[in-house]
Amino acid sequence: MTVTSRTEDLLALRHSEIPRGVSLAHPVIAARAKDVKIWDVEGREYHDWVGGIGVLNVGHNHPAVVAAMQAQLANISHTRFQVTAYEGYLRLAQRLNARFPGGAHAKTLFLTTGEEATENAIKIARAHTSRPAVISFTHSFHGRTLMGMTLTGKKADYAQNFGPFASEVYRLPFPNPYRPRPGWRRTRGSTGAAGTSTTPWWRRSTAPRWPAS
Ligand SMILES: Cc1ncc(COP(=O)(O)O)c(C=O)c1O
Numbered sequence: 001m002t003v004t005s006r007t008e009d010l011l012a013l014r015h016s017e018i019p020r021g022v023s024l025a026h027p028v029i030a031a032r033a034k035d036v037k038i039w040d041v042e043g044r045e046y047h048d049w050v051g052g053i054g055v056l057n058v059g060h061n062h063p064a065v066v067a068a069m070q071a072q073l074a075n076i077s078h079t080r081f082q083v084t085a086y087e088g089y090l091r092l093a094q095r096l097n098a099r100f101p102g103g104a105h106a107k108t109l110f111l112t113t114g115e116e117a118t119e120n121a122i123k124i125a126r127a128h129t130s131r132p133a134v135i136s137f138t139h140s141f142h143g144r145t146l147m148g149m150t151l152t153g154k155k156a157d158y159a160q161n162f163g164p165f166a167s168e169v170y171r172l173p174f175p176n177p178y179r180p181r182p183g184w185r186r187t188r189g190s191t192g193a194a195g196t197s198t199t200p201w202w203r204r205s206t207a208p209r210w211p212a213s
Contacts, residue, residue, distance in 0.1 A: 006041045033060035115143025122147065137174040
């Protein structure tokens with residue numbers, strides 16, 4: 001009999017049961033978590049600097065979040081808001097709208113994922129402007145759906161062999177004054193760190209320029 005650690009057993013299960021397209025950044029299998037800490041199935045303790053990639057602003061299992069989720073599940077699991085509305089959705093939208101800094105009365109819709117939000121932002125912009133084209137930048141990540149993947153600049157990681165892609169998406173090199181593209185003019189103050197100007201670096205006459213050709 002081969003003796004393996006619990007992590008190795010579960011990693012073997014991950015390889016046999018989950019498609020390889022779902023990447024795995026670390027060979028760590030979490031058993032439980034609290035606040036900023038995660039414990040793996042071996043009992044090892046980690047500080048979680050990832051937070052579900054920036055979406056756990058109050059850490060793991062915050063008591064207020066757990067209580068709110070338990071109360072919601074005990075009350076209504078799911079209705080699909082478009083079919084049957086409920087007050088929690090309306091009140092949360094109201095609270096977010098009140099914080100909108102633009103002055104105008106904002107409205108909110110709730111979506112499940114980041115790429116769904118991105119896709120809907122494009123739908124809303126297209127419907128409002130009647131202009132279909134969208135610009136995205138190199139080295140960007142916008143999601144794994146058809147539009148998300150089309151927008152994503154990291155093609156080798158997220159879009160290889162998955163075409164054809166959505167139309168009317170145009171890509172620009174991301175202006176990175178810290179690591180400028182060959183041919184860019186790198187000038188003093190172009191990082192925005194130096195000087196007292198309040199003009200953003202991308203509007204200054206010293207900002208990096210595209211090559212002439
Ligand atoms: C800038 C950006 N857009 C879209 C997404 C996709 O979000 P989700 O994975 O929730 O669909 C991410 C996720 O990391 C993101 O960082």
